[in-house]
Amino acid sequence: MGRPASIIVDWGTSSLRAMLVSETGETLATRETAGGGIQFVKDGAFEEALLSAAGDWFSAHGPLPVLASGMITSRNGWIEVPYVDAPAGVAELAAGTKTLTLSNGAVITFLPGMRDPAARPFPDVMRGEETQIVGFGLDRDRTLVLPGTHSKWARIKGGRIDGFQTYATGEVFALLTRHSFIAKAQEPAPGAEPHWDAFDRGAEFAASEEASADAFLSAIFSARTGILDGRLKPEDILDYVSGLVIGSEFRQARAAGWFRSGDAIGIVGNNALNIRYGRIAPMFGLAIEAGPDNAAKRGIMQIAAEAAGR
Amino acid sequence: MGRPASIIVDWGTSSLRAMLVSETGETLATRETAGGGIQFVKDGAFEEALLSAAGDWFSAHGPLPVLASGMITSRNGWIEVPYVDAPAGVAELAAGTKTLTLSNGAVITFLPGMRDPAARPFPDVMRGEETQIVGFGLDRDRTLVLPGTHSKWARIKGGRIDGFQTYATGEVFALLTRHSFIAKAQEPAPGAEPHWDAFDRGAEFAASEEASADAFLSAIFSARTGILDGRLKPEDILDYVSGLVIGSEFRQARAAGWFRSGDAIGIVGNNALNIRYGRIAPMFGLAIEAGPDNAAKRGIMQIAAEAAGR
Incomplete structure (x- = not known):
C-alpha cells in the first residue's frame, strides 16, 4: 500500500x-x-x-x-x-x-x-x-450517459466536455411509482431480482417504431391500462415503469441528437442503475464501451x- | 321551467x-x-x-x-x-x-x-x-381534446368516436409541482390571475423548433435551471411548468398523429384548464371550434x- x-x-x-x-x-x-x-x-x-x-x-x-x-x-x-x-x-x-x-x-x-x-x-x-466524465476518459470523441436521479448525457469532443443535458428520469420514476395514481407499485422484496420481463416490455415499447411511444405523457398511462387489461400484474409495475422511463430517456436523447443507431456510448458508473441502462442500449442499436472503475476519484x-x- | x-x-x-x-x-x-x-x-x-x-x-x-x-x-x-x-x-x-x-x-x-x-x-x-364527446357533437370528422388530470385526445369519424388516447398531463403537473425537487412551486394567492408570461414561456418552448423540446424528461428540468440561472422567479414556476407540460402534451399529440398545423380542433368542457389549452392551441397552428355548454349532460x-x- x-x-x-x-x-x-x-x-x-x-x-x-x-x-x-x-x-x-x-x-x-x-x-x-x-x-x-x-x-x-x-x-x-x-x-x-x-x-x-x-x-x-x-x-x-x-x-x-x-x-x-x-x-x-x-x-x-x-x-x-x-x-x-x-x-x-x-x-x-x-x-x-x-x-x-x-x-x-x-x-x-x-x-x-x-x-x-x-x-x-x-x-x-x-x-x-x-469529475466522473473526466475520469472515464476525454481521449476520444464520443457520447457518455451517467445514469442517476438526474441523469446526464454528455458529448466528448477534442479532449473536452463539449456539452451535456440533464434528464430527470430517476426522479420521474420515483414520482410515478410513489405518488401517482397511474402506477400502483408494489415494493419489491429486499434483494429480489428485478422482474426483467416486465422491464423489457416497458423498454421495448419505448424503443419501438410506434409513433405513440413519442408521447411520453401518454405512454406512462400504460402502467394503468396494462393492469386494467390484465396484461400487467401489480408486481410487474415497478420494473415495467423503470423500463418505460429509462427507455423513453434513450428515445428522447436520440431525438435530441445525442446518438444514432450504430453508435458506441459509454455508461459511466457501476451501480445497479447502470445494469438497466446497459440492458436498454442494444434496443436502440447502441454498443457499450467499458470505462474504468472509480471514475470520479x-x-x-x-x-x-x-x-x-x- | x-x-x-x-x-x-x-x-x-x-x-x-x-x-x-x-x-x-x-x-x-x-x-x-x-x-x-x-x-x-x-x-x-x-x-x-x-x-x-x-x-x-x-x-x-x-x-x-x-x-x-x-x-x-x-x-x-x-x-x-x-x-x-x-x-x-x-x-x-x-x-x-x-x-x-x-x-x-x-x-x-x-x-x-x-x-x-x-x-x-x-x-x-x-x-x-x-358522454362529453357525444354531447359536443359527432356530426363532423375532427379531433377533440378533453383537458383534465388524465386528458384525452379523441378522433370523431363517420359519426362515431373512432379512437382516443390518454395523456396524464394534469397528474404529472401535480407530481412535479408538489412532490419533486425540480420545481419548487409557490402556491398562488387564492383567486390570483395566472402568471401568463411564465405560462407562455413554458408553452412556447414546447412549441418551438428546438429538437430538445422533444426530450420531455429533460425539458422539465428547465424549471430548475431557469431558477438557477435567474431567468425564472419562484413565483413563476407553477405557471411555467403548466405551460411546459400542456405544451408538451400538444407536441406529443402532434407526434402521435392527432393533429397537424392548420387543423381546427374542439376543446371540450369549459373550466379554467380549457383556457390554458385554448391559449396554447394557436402556438401549434390550431384553430379552435366552439362546442355547446354542458356537453356531458x-x-x-x-x-x-x-x-x-x-
Missing part, C-alpha cells in the same frame, strides 16, 4: 463521504457520515464538520491536501465555486478550482461544477458528474493535479 | 353529483355530496347512498328515471358495465348500457365507458369523457334516449 497523500471528499446535501488516497490513487480508507451533509452544518461550521469526519487522518498523517466536490461548492456550501462553461476539459476545470487553507495548515481544493450555456431553454448544470485527482501544477 | 323528467348522476370515486333535469334538458336543481363517492359506500349500499342524496326528488316527483355514469359503473361500483370498444357512436354506447330497477320502482340506467383496442402498448380506456341524455328507444 502507498502512503496517504490526499483526502477526497464527496460532500453532498445529505451526506459526506471521505476517502484517504495514496499518491497513485489507491483508496486506503473510506468513511461516510450520514449526518454530515451540508444541510446539517450549522452557522457555516464546515471546517469543524470536516475535522469531525476526518480529523484523525490529519492527526495520523499530517495536513494532507483535501479535494472536495459536490454541493459543498454550491451557494449553500462552504464557498461557492462558479460553474465552468462547456466546452471544458481538465485545464479549464482546474482553472476553476478555489482553495482555502485550514487552521491546521492543510489546503482544501474545491472543484467547480459545469454549465452548458448552449442548452435550451436555459443553461444546464451539473456538479460532480464532470480518477477525475478529481486529474483535475487537482493539473490545478496544483499551474 | 319544464317538469322534472330524469335524474342525472355523475358518481365518481370521491363525490356524487346529481342533477334534476327536465324533458328538454333544463337543469332544475343540482346537488353535490362530497362524502358520497363510491369509496365511501360500505357493503354495496349504493341504493341507500343514492336515496340519501336524491330521495326527496323521488318523494316530490315520483320514481324518475336515473342516468348514471362515472366510476359507479366500474369494478368497484354498483354494477360493472363493460367498456364499449371504439369505434363507437350513440347506438353502440346505448347498446352497452345496463339497467336496474330500484325498490321504489325507478329505473336506473348505467352508461358504459369506452375502450380503444387499437391503442399501444395496451388498450386505452375512459369512463365519462365519452347532452351526451348522457342522447345515449339514454337511444337506449330507451331500442
